[in-house]
Amino acid sequence: MVLLSFSLLTPTHHCFHSNPLFFRNQSRIMSMMHHKNGGSASEPTSQIGFWRRDFLLFGLSSSLFSVFPSSGSFAEEDSKMVPFVDELNAYSYLYPVELPSKKLLFKWVESRKPERYSSAAPLSPDARLRIVSERVDFIDNLIISVSIGPPNLGLLKSKDKSTWAAKDVADSVLSDKSALRVTSSQRMSESSVLDAHSSEIDGQPYWFYEYLVRKSPTKTAQESNIFRHYVASTAERDGYLYSLNASTLNKQWDKMGPLLQKTVESFRLLPATEEYVPPFKDPWRFW
16 A cells, blocks of 8 residues: 655646636537537437446436535635545545535445556447446545546657647547547547647656547437537656546536536556556556
8 A cells, every 4th residue: 555645646847727718618508508409300320429337427416406506616616636546557646525505415436446557447449448446436426437448549649748638638548439439530429529728747748638528328219419528638758648537517517617627637656566567557457
């Protein structure tokens, strides 16, 4: 077990600024939703990526919103954050567990415990991008996951990662993030990148981006205005991209988004220990 000082895990670079610039994308989101609603009702849902856990979250959200009405943004409130450390893959982040002023306790479930890349669950049929850990709060429709995968060489052609553009890194990760047997360009079209930028932290480049993924729960009850709103951070090590994604439903973004931003800002790759297993080690091993 590695014991880390809380100060080491606290973000020192505010990459998602809590000012109007960060939320300038809200008008773009609304215009996208309006555009989607104007589309054909016969649009096949097979073209819309859909994960089973999102289906459950969508199902719960309809009833829970009447029980837990929105009480505004938590942006200005102090939240209690605790560290999560994955020694197997050598990274850490902070996640919210409590909002004392609201007497709100988050009900996190560790849906995927940390595991090595070779045995982790794939996010696409080609198994390039894989989830190595995940936690879910079904009550508040929150998902925090970490995935690892090789870069898309068609988008990130240079071996010098300092030259990589944040938008290209985002597209590289999203091109492998789909449960459908579709091309990389089709996977990317499922997502809409709203913002992307980079920051150097402790000599290591981190790429930050914000994006939407449109989901449709069923063929008979399409909800074309439902999106999942994501913020993410990606860093490179040993030729692989390590990405933390945090998301909630678009209609909860004003309330939960600032907390997810704090989680994404805190994501760090850690120095390797004896427990660390690089992604390229023992690719045949499934346990």
